[in-house]
Amino acid sequence: MNKKQTAGQKAAEWIKDGMKVGLGTGSTVYYTILELGERLKNERLQIDAIPTSKETEKLAQSLGIPLTTFADVTRLDVVIDGADAVTPTYDLIKGGGGALLREKLVAKSADTFIVVVDDSKQVNDFKGLPIPIEIVPFAFQTTMQRISTFSSELALRMKKPNAVGAVNAVNEPFVTDNGNYVVDAKFAHMDSIGSPAKLHEKLKSLTGVVETGLFTGMADIVVVGCDEGAKVFR
Numbered sequence: 001m002n003k004k005q006t007a008g009q010k011a012a013e014w015i016k017d018g019m020k021v022g023l024g025t026g027s028t029v030y031y032t033i034l035e036l037g038e039r040l041k042n043e044r045l046q047i048d049a050i051p052t053s054k055e056t057e058k059l060a061q062s063l064g065i066p067l068t069t070f071a072d073v074t075r076l077d078v079v080i081d082g083a084d085a086v087t088p089t090y091d092l093i094k095g096g097g098g099a100l101l102r103e104k105l106v107a108k109s110a111d112t113f114i115v116v117v118d119d120s121k122q123v124n125d126f127k128g129l130p131i132p133i134e135i136v137p138f139a140f141q142t143t144m145q146r147i148s149t150f151s152s153e154l155a156l157r158m159k160k161p162n163a164v165g166a167v168n169a170v171n172e173p174f175v176t177d178n179g180n181y182v183v184d185a186k187f188a189h190m191d192s193i194g195s196p197a198k199l200h201e202k203l204k205s206l207t208g209v210v211e212t213g214l215f216t217g218m219a220d221i222v223v224v225g226c227d228e229g230a231k232v233f234r
């Protein structure tokens with residue numbers, strides 16, 4: 001079993017009968033969703049789930065996981081999602097897959113937010129790591145200009161050559177499920193900014209920025225897949 005699978009499967013244990021569940025996006029929580037699909041086949045388990053992306057919605061549907069929406073649900077008992085980086089105080093960078101806005105909206109509605117990662121995602125701090133930032137396409141050049149006044153390096157995320165619907169992939173911006181663009185920005189002067197939470201506030205105050213991939217003070221439990229198995233941090 002690989003480390004992502006170890007973490008993803010372990011986290012499925014938190015899902016109990018009758019729960020409303022948020023399902024994250026990515027290759028680690030993929031294993032949580034597969035495990036949930038298996039449990040639905042083998043146990044008398046009734047749950048309703050809200051997916052954080054069209055990709056996860058498709059996967060959940062293919063496994064027969066019942067889906068709901070925020071029209072019918074206000075709180076979620078548990079939300080399980082991956083991350084691109086996790087600090088010792090459980091601050092996260094998310095958005096590697098471009099689902100950060102829906103992921104944050106879903107995680108903010110969680111009674112318990114569980115993060116699943118392999119041990120390569122554990123970092124001491126975010127220095128030098130790219131932070132995904134969702135921005136509106138209109139006048140995106142000017143939004144990027146505003147971000148660049150304190151970012152050391154930034155790039156508009158482009159579609160991957162083999163992405164679904166990528167015709168002239170290399171020259172087309174990646175578009176989120178919300179119809180927005182994503183900028184990946186590095187902040188070499190993190191120390192002078194203060195903290196990830198301050199950086200998030202600073203970025204959110206810029207016109208054109210919709211959301212950032214900085215998830216601070218949100219994770220309740222982190223499940224880390226490593227060679228020895230799953231380690232659980234609370």
Ligand code: 5RP
Nearest residue numbers: 026027028082095096097099
């Ligand atoms: C998607 C995300 C993912 O959760 C994050 O990128 C981790 O993905 P993976 O588990 O595939 O490494 O934030 O927007």
